[in-house]
Each structure stands twice: as structure tokens, then as C-alpha cells.
Amino acid sequence: MLFKRTYTLSSRYSRDELKTRLVGDHIKIRNLDFEAIEDNRVISIFPHTEQVTEIKTLPITSIDMQDGDGNVKIVITSRIRELDLGGPQLMMILCSLLFLVALILNFAFKDFGHHLAAYIIFGVSVVILTVFWIRMQQGYFRYVRKVREHIISKVS
Secondary structure (H helix, E strand, O other): OOOOEEEEEEEOOOHHHHHHHHOOOEEEEOOEEEEEEEEOOEEEEEEEOOOOOOOOOOEEEEEEEEEOOOOEEEEEEEEEOHHHOHHHHHHHHHHHHHHHHHHHHHHHOHHHOOHHHHHHHHHHHHHHHHHHHHHHHHOHHHHHHHHHHHHHHHHO
8 A cells, every 4th residue: 555654673672571661652743642552462553633623644553563583573564544544545546547637638639639738637647746745745654754763762
């Protein structure tokens, strides 16, 4: 999936010690509180969205720990909340459709001289996708990076 990020690392601490370091921990990122809870041997980090008044795309991070040879392998997986998935999916569908229309205009109607319209539609698609991706980097992916950095600082 396009909005899912996975990161793997190992720690010298035991699984129980890692749980005590992470479970119940609060992470403050850009005036938004994230809390780590344990459910079925997997630690999840959820955002507290009660204080959010504007629309934000937020991640849910899962931490899976697997025992290895002297170390614990930690797999950090961040994915977009189901509630927030609709907007980014619609943007990706819109850009894909605009790109498809540009291709159809460019190749199917070559003889009619619709190249300028195809180039304009393709340009609009690229601009929309670029602005969307920059906004996602400043929002959603920034939260993902900050949560991952916090986890790494706790387990290293």
C-alpha cells in the first residue's frame, strides 16, 4: 500500500523490558498526543484526536517484537487510519484518471490534434499529485517519522 511504512530494527533489551519502556508512553508531536497501548502481544500507538479541530491524516503504528538470537527483532509498521483513508485515495484516483484521460487524448485522437489538451491535462495531474505528496510529507509522513524516531530512541 502506498501509505504504509515498515521499519525493522533490533534491540539488546528483552521483550518484557521493551514493553515496560513503551506501553503507556505518551508522544507529543505538533500539539497532538499519541499513546502506546498493548493488545494481543502487539504494541499499538494511537493518536488522541479529541482535541483536533481541523482535518488531519494520522497514522496508527504497530510494534511487533520477535525473539531472536540474543536480540529482539522489532518491526514498526505505520499505516493510515481507516477514517482518514478516503481523501488520499480519492486524490490518487483523480490523478490516475486525469493521467489516463491525457493518454487517451494523446494516442487515440492523434489525427485530430488534441495534443495540447492532453499535455494540459497531464500537467494538471502532475501538479495535483505533487502538491498532494508535499502536503502528505508535511503532515502524515512527518507524524510517521516522529513516532518512529521516538520508538528508536526508547529501544536503543
